[in-house]
Amino acid sequence: MEARKEYFSSSRLDGENETWKQIPQINNDLLAPLHQFSGKYWALIAFLSLVVAAGAAAWIYQIETGIGQTHLHLPIYWGIYIASFVYWIGVSHSGTFISGVLRLSHAEWRRPITRISELMTLFSIVVAALFIFIHLGRVWRFYYLIPYPNQREIWPNFRSPLMWDATAIFTYAVSSTIYLYLPLIPDFALARDRMSGWRRPLYGLLSVGWSGTQIQWRWLLMAVRIVSILIVLVMVSVHSIVGFDFAVALVPGWHSTVMAPYFVVGAVHSGVAMVAVGLYLARRYNRLDRYIGLEHFDKLGKIMIAITLSWGYLYFVDRLVTWYGKTPEEMEVIDSLFYGQYASVQWFMVFCNFIYPIVALSVPSYRTWPLGMMLVGLIINIGMYLERIMIIVPGLGHPRLHYAWTRYFPSWVELTILSASFAFFALIYLLAAKFVPLISIWEEKEGRIHGAK
Amino acid sequence: MDYTDQNAPPGGPYRWGMAVDLDRCTGCEACVVACHAENNIRISSEEEAAQGRQVNWIRIERYWEGDYPEVRLKFMPVFCQHCGSAPCEPVCPVYASYHTPDGLNAQVYNRCIGVRYCGNNCPYSVRYFNWFEPHWEEPLNAQLNPDVTVRSVGVMEKCTFCVQRIRKAQQTAQREGRRVQDGEITPACVQSCPSDALVFGDRNDPKSRVAQMMKSDRGSKLLGSLGTEPAVTYLKKEK
Numbered sequence: 001m002e003a004r005k006e007y008f009s010s011s012r013l014d015g016e017n018e019t020w021k022q023i024p025q026i027n028n029d030l031l032a033p034l035h036q037f038s039g040k041y042w043a044l045i046a047f048l049s050l051v052v053a054a055g056a057a058a059w060i061y062q063i064e065t066g067i068g069q070t071h072l073h074l075p076i077y078w079g080i081y082i083a084s085f086v087y088w089i090g091v092s093h094s095g096t097f098i099s100g101v102l103r104l105s106h107a108e109w110r111r112p113i114t115r116i117s118e119l120m121t122l123f124s125i126v127v128a129a130l131f132i133f134i135h136l137g138r139v140w141r142f143y144y145l146i147p148y149p150n151q152r153e154i155w156p157n158f159r160s161p162l163m164w165d166a167t168a169i170f171t172y173a174v175s176s177t178i179y180l181y182l183p184l185i186p187d188f189a190l191a192r193d194r195m196s197g198w199r200r201p202l203y204g205l206l207s208v209g210w211s212g213t214q215i216q217w218r219w220l221l222m223a224v225r226i227v228s229i230l231i232v233l234v235m236v237s238v239h240s241i242v243g244f245d246f247a248v249a250l251v252p253g254w255h256s257t258v259m260a261p262y263f264v265v266g267a268v269h270s271g272v273a274m275v276a277v278g279l280y281l282a283r284r285y286n287r288l289d290r291y292i293g294l295e296h297f298d299k300l301g302k303i304m305i306a307i308t309l310s311w312g313y314l315y316f317v318d319r320l321v322t323w324y325g326k327t328p329e330e331m332e333v334i335d336s337l338f339y340g341q342y343a344s345v346q347w348f349m350v351f352c353n354f355i356y357p358i359v360a361l362s363v364p365s366y367r368t369w370p371l372g373m374m375l376v377g378l379i380i381n382i383g384m385y386l387e388r389i390m391i392i393v394p395g396l397g398h399p400r401l402h403y404a405w406t407r408y409f410p411s412w413v414e415l416t417i418l419s420a421s422f423a424f425f426a427l428i429y430l431l432a433a434k435f436v437p438l439i440s441i442w443e444e445k446e447g448r449i450h451g452a453k
Numbered sequence: 454m455d456y457t458d459q460n461a462p463p464g465g466p467y468r469w470g471m472a473v474d475l476d477r478c479t480g481c482e483a484c485v486v487a488c489h490a491e492n493n494i495r496i497s498s499e500e501e502a503a504q505g506r507q508v509n510w511i512r513i514e515r516y517w518e519g520d521y522p523e524v525r526l527k528f529m530p531v532f533c534q535h536c537g538s539a540p541c542e543p544v545c546p547v548y549a550s551y552h553t554p555d556g557l558n559a560q561v562y563n564r565c566i567g568v569r570y571c572g573n574n575c576p577y578s579v580r581y582f583n584w585f586e587p588h589w590e591e592p593l594n595a596q597l598n599p600d601v602t603v604r605s606v607g608v609m610e611k612c613t614f615c616v617q618r619i620r621k622a623q624q625t626a627q628r629e630g631r632r633v634q635d636g637e638i639t640p641a642c643v644q645s646c647p648s649d650a651l652v653f654g655d656r657n658d659p660k661s662r663v664a665q666m667m668k669s670d671r672g673s674k675l676l677g678s679l680g681t682e683p684a685v686t687y688l689k690k691e692k
Binding site for chain 2: 065066067068071072073074075077078135136137138139141142144145154155156157159160161162163166248249250251396399400401403404406
């Protein structure tokens with residue numbers, strides 16, 4: 001005991017003492033957003049709720065009258081609902097990629113980013129899963145997709161990529177919830193000890209009796225490590241399977257072996273870009289400048305360059321193989337994309353996804369400009385959304401029998417539901433930001449202490 | 454397919470098929486009208502048709518052949534090809550699209566949940582979706598065929614080869630302990646074709662008209678290179 005006291009009070013370790021003194025400061029700073037509610041916050045919540053309500057009303061209207069409220073028609077049977085589904089699954093790769101991969105590679109700078117991106121993962125899966133239901137023609141019969149025992153012995157068709165999808169999404173949702181929850185336990189315990197009011201028993205329940213003993217820490221760290229490995233595997237497989245939805249189909253422009261890796265990289269592209277947006281907003285509105293530094297934006301920017309290059313490469317490969325193969329029906333799709341009716345959207349998409357990020361992020365001073373990083377994040381996300389549509393619609397609009405060629409533009413119901421999906425994502429994120437510390441407190445402290453050595 | 458059916462017809466299973474003689478087709482669309490009447494196909498409004506939502510289980514595609522001034526107008530009736538290796542079947546997550554033992558590509562309306570993947574994956578674009586609850590104006594509602602289901606909103610539908618007529622003939626033949634005779638079954642389109650361009654029958658019966666026509670050197674399959682093994686053969690003289 002004496003020896004320990006001496007150890008901590010010795011002037012030789014002043015630097016380390018300084019670090020230990022920061023701990024209460026970190027606790028206070030990072031828990032502060034949980035009980036600061038401004039008028040602006042409630043106004044934003046109210047606005048987003050209104051948009052979500054409009055979307056819900058549009059969906060109910062669509063269920064009441066029929067899926068014909070979309071502008072889908074033969075042979076374009078999939079439109080922006082499926083594009084949104086693929087897009088939101090893509091955004092969900094933010095957390096798993098940034099947090100999972102960086103945790104595994106022991107990247108120190110990940111600490112303030114992990115929680116922000118893990119929350120994104122979970123919420124975007126929720127939104128993506130909603131789109132599966134919104135898209136169904138008879139949503140009131142959705143349970144036919146579930147393999148439940150029934151008297152007539154009818155089973156779902158596991159040869160269908162949609163069943164692979166349903167299985168993958170379910171696995172992904174469960175595992176990312178676990179992945180979000182595990183590192184939250186010590187933070188919930190901290191909140192339990194420091195918060196009062198109605199939230200206290202809730203945090204108590206969620207922190208499952210965490211008291212911070214050595215054994216608990218050992219188990220927790222081991223669990224986080226195992227789940228990190230698993231979640232990275234799940235991440236790769238989930239979007240590969242979403243890619244299979246298209247790759248196994250006969251539709252020209254879909255039927256390509258590059259789809260699985262292309263989808264995974266595209267997903268990571270939009271996911272990491274979304275993290276840049278989230279990072280900027282969290283820093284700006286929760287006053288976390290001391291925790292989310294310019295260094296983090298810089299490092300994120302470097303990762304984004306690598307992802308942009310991979311995306312560009314796979315995009316090029318996809319087009320090159322098609323062009324080299326010169327199958328007439330595939331070339332009709334390519335022609336419509338490159339200089340036909342979809343050319344403007346297509347080239348705008350390439351600008352958003354490749355040209356702008358590459359040019360902007362290659363400039364070192366741009367990467368340390370938080371607002372600019374948010375902008376590049378938004379632009380990539382717009383680009384990736386358009387890319388999803390450009391995969392789905394032109395191929396369907398150019399079937400092999402030219403008689404059925406057609407085009408598609410979404411209806412007001414589809415557009416309302418689309419805007420509501422973004423509002424819903426923002427809404428649950430904002431609500432969660434008042435319940436969950438946006439930066440993992442214990443990881444931040446761990447970083448300060450170990451980093452000080 | 455391993456399948457034993459105690460009601461199986463004597464002499465092995467049927468395998469239904471159709472032959473379309475394009476050199477005989479005049480593009481009169483009598484088949485389209487007959488199909489509408491027989492199969493309770495909903496009548497699309499002008500607005501729906503403009504949206505590309507008109508339903509014709511059999512449709513006449515019009516193509517121009519040759520270069521000006523020697524152009525020739527060609528008609529091609531396109532309907533479900535009842536593929537032996539159908540792209541629509543494996544992608545359905547709930548087995549609403551499945552293959553019957555006698556070679557029909559069937560659609561189970563009350564199993565369909567409307568994911569529309571089958572419609573995307575059909576290279577012939579012949580699967581039609583019910584965007585809204587169908588309705589028939591007076592007095593058309595009085596002429597619905599009682600043998601055919603009226604499809605509700607949110608399900609996929611398509612040509613059935615007039616399965617109600619096939620089953621009726623099969624049951625009659627079964628009662629009488631014989632096979633269905635060639636020509637005993639005529640789907641509505643075949644029945645109404647004035648130029649006899651459409652022929653329906655059992656492909657497993659080598660003496661049937663359809664089997665004979667399928668052997669013709671004018672014959673080919675629509676988009677045969679895809680390997681979908683259609684049950685429909687198109688006959689056309691090569692120039």
